[in-house]
Every structure is written in C-alpha cells, then in structure tokens.
Amino acid sequence: MEKLVSNWSNVQSVPENYIFPPETRPGEYLKIPFSHSIPIIDLNEAQNGDRTNTIQKIIKAAQEFGFFQVINHGISLNEMKETMSVFKEVFQMPDEYKQNMHLDDDLKTCKIFTSSLRYETEKVHLWRDSLRHPSHPLEQWQHLWPENPTTYRECVGNFSIKIKDLGSRILDLISEGLGLECEYFDNDLTGSMIISVNHYPPCPTPSLTLGITKHKDPYIITILMQDDVSGLQVFKDGKWISVEPLPHAFVINIGHLLEIISKGKLISAEHRAVTNSSHTRTSAAFFIAPSDDCLIVPAQDISDENDRPILKCFKYKEFLKQFFNKHGDTDMLRKSLEAPKN
Ligand SMILES: O=C(O)CCC(=O)C(=O)O
Numbered sequence: 336m337e338k339l340v341s342n343w344s345n346v347q348s349v350p351e352n353y354i355f356p357p358e359t360r361p362g363e364y365l366k367i368p369f370s371h372s373i374p375i376i377d378l379n380e381a382q383n384g385d386r387t388n389t390i391q392k393i394i395k396a397a398q399e400f401g402f403f404q405v406i407n408h409g410i411s412l413n414e415m416k417e418t419m420s421v422f423k424e425v426f427q428m429p430d431e432y433k434q435n436m437h438l439d440d441d442l443k444t445c446k447i448f449t450s451s452l453r454y455e456t457e458k459v460h461l462w463r464d465s466l467r468h469p470s471h472p473l474e475q476w477q478h479l480w481p482e483n484p485t486t487y488r489e490c491v492g493n494f495s496i497k498i499k500d501l502g503s504r505i506l507d508l509i510s511e512g513l514g515l516e517c518e519y520f521d522n523d524l525t526g527s528m529i530i531s532v533n534h535y536p537p538c539p540t541p542s543l544t545l546g547i548t549k550h551k552d553p554y555i556i557t558i559l560m561q562d563d564v565s566g567l568q569v570f571k572d573g574k575w576i577s578v579e580p581l582p583h584a585f586v587i588n589i590g591h592l593l594e595i596i597s598k599g600k601l602i603s604a605e606h607r608a609v610t611n612s613s614h615t616r617t618s619a620a621f622f623i624a625p626s627d628d629c630l631i632v633p634a635q636d637i638s639d640e641n642d643r644p645i646l647k648c649f650k651y652k653e654f655l656k657q658f659f660n661k662h663g664d665t666d667m668l669r670k671s672l673e674a675p676k677n
Pocket residue numbers: 531533547552559561566567606607608618620
C-alpha cells in the first residue's frame with residue numbers, strides 16, 4: 336500500500352508527483368470568497384409550511400447550480416458531530432491498522448486508500464486519504480466496516496439510516512417538482528449507498544495541489560457532511576465558487592445519473608476539493624446510488640426540450656465501469672452512452 340498522506344511526518348514541501356499542471360491546479364482560485372448564491376433550503380418548510388415553495392426552491396437550485404444546502408433536515412447537530420468525530424478518529428488510528436484495511440481491489444469492500452483508486456496509473460496524486468465502503472442495505476455491509484473505533488459500526492450505522500431517509504425525502508420533493516409520480520426514486524434507483532470519507536491533511540503549498548480533481552458524482556444524489564474547514568468548490572459559468580461550511584447543514588449535489596434521468600432539467604455540476612496549509616479537513620460523502628442491475632432510463636413523463644442526444648439503455652454497473660474507464664471524463668462518458676444514429 337502506498338503511504339497515506341495522513342501518515343507522512345514533517346512534510347516541508349510538495350513532492351513532484353503531487354504538483355498539478357498550471358491549467359488544473361487551483362492557483363489564484365485557491366482562496367475565493369464563499370458564494371452566498373448557493374441556495375440554503377429549510378426542509379422544515381416542506382413539512383410544516385409551504386411544501387410547493389420548498390419544491391420550487393429545490394428545483395431552481397438544482398437547475399442553476401446542481402448544488403444546494405439543507406437545514407432543519409431532522410438530523411441533530413449532536414449526531415452530526417458525533418459521527419464526524421468517529422470518521423476523524425479512523426484516520427488517527429495507527430499506521431498498521433490503516434494498512435490492514437487496504438484489503439483488495441473490489442469496489443464494494445471497505446477500504447482505506449490514498450489519492451484515488453487509480454493510484455498506480457494516475458499522473459499526479461491527490462492530497463487526500465479516503466475511507467470507502469457501502470452502507471445500504473445495512474445488514475449486508477455493516478459487519479465488514481471498521482471494527483475500530485469501537486463505536487464506528489453502531490454510530491455510522493444509525494447515522495446512515497437517517498441519511499438514507501433524508502435522501503428519500505429530498506428525492507420525493509424532487510420527483511414532485513419534476514412532475515413525476517410520487518416515490519419515483521423509491522426503488523432500485525436508490526438501492527445502494529456508499530460512504531466515502533475524505534481526509535485532507537494540511538499541505539505546504541495548497542495552490543499546487545488538489546484534494547479531489549474536477550468531477551461529477553456518478554450517482555443519483557450526494558449528501559455531503561463537511562467539518563468547519565472550507566475546501567469544496569463548484570464550477571459555475573466558467574468560474575470556481577466556494578461552498579461555505581455551515582455547522583448544521585448538509586450539502587446536496589445532483590449526481591450525473593439524475594441529470595440523465597431528468598433529461599437535463601437538473602444539472603450535475605462539476606466540483607473539486609482544494610487543500611489548505613493550516614487545517615486538516617474531513618468531509619463525508621453519502622452517495623445514493625442504484626442497485627447494480629438497475630436500468631437507467633430517462634423519465635418518460637419529462638418532455639424533451641433540450642435537444643439532447645438519445646442515450647442507449649444501460650445498467651448502472653455498466654455506467655460505473657465506463658465512468659472509471661473514462662477516468663470520469665464527462666464528455667467521453669456521454670459519447671459512450673449515446674445511441675448510434677441511424
Ligand atoms: O471534500 C469535498 O468537499 C468534496 C468531496 C467530493 O466531491 C466527493 O467525495 O465526491
């Protein structure tokens with residue numbers, strides 16, 4: 336296993352193979368003000384107030400930004416803090432323990448790795464370590480999760496049930512807003528969930544490095560819990576904007592598959608994570624995704640206005656394979672999914 340960035344000691348300068356070329360490194364975009372334009376949506380309103388208004392706000396945010404934050408979502412600040420601290424503890428475990436969690440190459444098992452799953456072939460490495468494992472259905476996966484910290488399985492298990500439920504509530508609002516039948520996503524379109532915890536240690540020269548390169552998430556939606564250190568940036572209209580960490584909010588981002596299912600009515604925005612020189616940053620992404628054999632089909636009840644190319648019918652697992660083969664390159668991925676013109 337390659338040495339985790341969190342295990343390096345006394346890092347004075349950035350090694351050559353962590354330096355991104357000038358066109359992709361953050362450079363002057365490292366320190367940008369928080370964008371107050373990314374909408375903050377109060378989910379309490381949907382339950383106890385004007386549901387239609389909440390739905391409209393969500394759809395607008397998903398159309399303009401592909402990102403929004405949710406507050407009053409029903410998960411307590413205490414539970415968020417407790418789970419975040421358990422995630423952080425994993426990266427403080429001894430080297431040996433972390434090494435043992437790098438078990439095999441199956442995308443589905445629980446593992447800790449550094450940079451990306453393509454470490455051997457990538458040109459430049461990412462300044463991050465990551466813990467990744469599936470979490471839904473819980474009974475199928477929980478026994479494979481880290482045994483230490485000893486509270487991990489129970490704490491993260493309870494939390495991930497709540498996150499899955501939050502995801503369903505948000506997707507119900509989205510399906511209503513798109514004019515789809517209620518509970519449109521409540522089936523094998525959301526049959527799996529993956530937890531991916533990103534750990535970005537301080538970096539001596541953050542303007543040269545990246546925690547995660549520009550990408551779209553290849554799922555339905557992502558629910559992201561950030562700690563209080565900033566680093567998430569969204570690409571909008573040719574510019575990077577920074578997402579403010581709010582203590583009691585989750586960041587929601589529309590996945591590539593939801594863009595396809597909604598026929599481009601909702602956008603999946605490219606985003607990345609930058610590093611900083613003084614604070615370790617941890618973020619936990621909960622990817623709500625289909626079951627492997629689920630067929631991805633653009634929703635029939637949504638009209639085709641955008642003159643988008645017709646896509647082949649494909650299974651989620653084929654899509655994921657293409658996504659990784661094409662190194663997440665969105666244009667190449669789209670081309671590979673287009674039906675042949677006749
Ligand atoms: O760390 C972040 O804020 C972004 C994480 C992310 O984009 C991902 O895990 O896909």
